[in-house]
Amino acid sequence: MDIREGLRTVVGLMSGTSMDGIDAALLRTDGRDRVEALAFLTIPYDDGFRAALRGCLGGTGPVDAVERALTDAHADAVRRLLHRAGAVARDIDLIGFHGHTILHDPDNPDPGRRRTWQIGDGARLAAATGIAVVDDFRSADVAAGGQGAPLVPLFHRALAHGLPRPLAVLNIGGVANVSWIGPDPAEGEEAGGRGEAGVVACDTGPGNAPIDDWVLRHGLGRFDADGALAAAGRVDGPALAALMAHPYFDRPAPKSLDRDAFDPAPVAGLSAADGAATLTAFTASSVARVVPHLPAPPVRWLVCGGGRRNSTLMRMLADRLGVPVDPADLVGWDGDALEAQAFGYLAVRSRLGLPLSLPATTGVPVPTCGGRFHPAG
Numbered sequence: 600m601d602i603r604e605g606l607r608t609v610v611g612l613m614s615g616t617s618m619d620g621i622d623a624a625l626l627r628t629d630g631r632d633r634v635e636a637l638a639f640l641t642i643p644y645d646d647g648f649r650a651a652l653r654g655c656l657g658g659t660g661p662v663d664a665v666e667r668a669l670t671d672a673h674a675d676a677v678r679r680l681l682h683r684a685g686a687v688a689r690d691i692d693l694i695g696f697h698g699h700t701i702l703h704d705p706d707n708p709d710p711g712r713r714r715t716w717q718i719g720d721g722a723r724l725a726a727a728t729g730i731a732v733v734d735d736f737r738s739a740d741v742a743a744g745g746q747g748a749p750l751v752p753l754f755h756r757a758l759a760h761g762l763p764r765p766l767a768v769l770n771i772g773g774v775a776n777v778s779w780i781g782p783d784p785a786e787g788e789e790a791g792g793r794g795e796a797g798v799v800a801c802d803t804g805p806g807n808a809p810i811d812d813w814v815l816r817h818g819l820g821r822f823d824a825d826g827a828l829a830a831a832g833r834v835d836g837p838a839l840a841a842l843m844a845h846p847y848f849d850r851p852a853p854k855s856l857d858r859d860a861f862d863p864a865p866v867a868g869l870s871a872a873d874g875a876a877t878l879t880a881f882t883a884s885s886v887a888r889v890v891p892h893l894p895a896p897p898v899r900w901l902v903c904g905g906g907r908r909n910s911t912l913m914r915m916l917a918d919r920l921g922v923p924v925d926p927a928d929l930v931g932w933d934g935d936a937l938e939a940q941a942f943g944y945l946a947v948r949s950r951l952g953l954p955l956s957l958p959a960t961t962g963v964p965v966p967t968c969g970g971r972f973h974p975a976g
Contacts, residue, residue: 606633607692610680610730611943612673614699614719616773616858617807617905618652619821620644621673623680624939625691630947632757638684639936642676656859658702658716666718669699673719674727688729695946696721696734697938703857705746714738715747726976733946733970740956745963746855752778752800752960753948754941758932767897768927769916770938771906773808773858775886777801778960779893799894800960801852804885807906808858809878817871826911829879832872841865842881848888853962882906883915890920903927903934946970 606627613622620643627635644652648668654660673696681687698719707713721734737747755768755778768778779799810829811822823829842865847856861881866874890896900920906912907926917924927934945955949970957966 609693609943611695611939613939621676622939623676624936670720694732695942697942721973725973731975732973735971739969745961748855749776751941752798754944767900771806771904775803775806801854802856803889826909829875829911832876834880838865852892887919900924901927903937
């Protein structure tokens with residue numbers, strides 16, 4: 600495959616920290632500033648596999664068996680996506696396969712234990728689909744001294760042409776992350792600058808994960824649908840203050856988190872509704888706390904990921920941010936598909952040898968490429 604120039608037809612695959620399922624996106628992109636969305640689907644995990652995946656968090660449990668099952672599920676997702684799009688394997692140049700993060704610890708004081716770990720076997724996926732695969736997007740960044748996350752900001756910047764800036768793109772999955780997009784960077788900045796004029800990024804704090812875990816623990820489903828449980832409760836001020844006392848929120852960007860970085864003990868004694876309200880306020884408040892760490896306050900926030908469907912969370916965000924907070928769908932983006940699309944886009948960048956991360960997005964010392972290539976099986 601000649602990947603040097605022009606648009607390429609790619610599949611992007613994402614298994615997010617909310618553990619809800621696989622997002623699969625078909626797109627055409629040049630890996631720079633052109634992106635054309637073609638098709639998308641989500642395939643939910645069944646309860647048994649979701650429990651097995653949860654049992655691997657932290658790098659424990661039957662990781663090898665779960666990795667094989669996860670890879671095979673992604674192969675099935677590719678086949679189903681292509682069928683939906685009326686395409687076949689030979690039409691696809693590349694798959695960007697994120698895998699599933701089970702451990703993220705780039706700040707470990709022991710250099711030998713600094714790592715980010717996404718399970719998923721790229722070679723197995725390439726053999727199963729007959730399509731070349733790029734996987735392991737984050738490890739090179741962490742090895743070079745970066746956080747390994749977030750990796751979506753350059754994709755967000757590619758989408759944001761023509762929108763008023765400074766713009767914030769907030770993805771709320773299990774963890775929430777923001778891409779601050781300012782004026783277009785000066786020529787040559789991506790090759791070596793700190794990025795202040797172009798894009799700055801970080802994980803803001805918790806996303807849906809603490810809320811989902813709370814709802815599951817109370818036997819009320821897998822998530823707080825439309826924020827209804829939180830809307831019925833009351834935010835507990837002392838509990839919220841205790842959660843917000845975490846030192847993470849005083850650190851400047853860039854910075855990143857593991858899904859389970861925050862201890863939910865402050866809400867342990869609350870009712871189901873009050874706990875949901877307080878954890879939802881925790882997510883919204885942590886987003887607001889990042890604004891002083893950005894180069895300039897955003898004039899608008901566009902929200903993607905599952906969190907944008909939680910109307911209670913969206914209202915809390917608007918109250919705290921004081922500027923328009925809108926679903927990304929309002930500007931023509933598919934708020935469910937963006938992360939999967941991003942890893943298709945990043946797969947092309949990887950093959951072109953272009954940076955996936957910058958000093959201002961992950962803290963890596965220099966712009967860094969990444970990913971491992973697996974030829975078609």
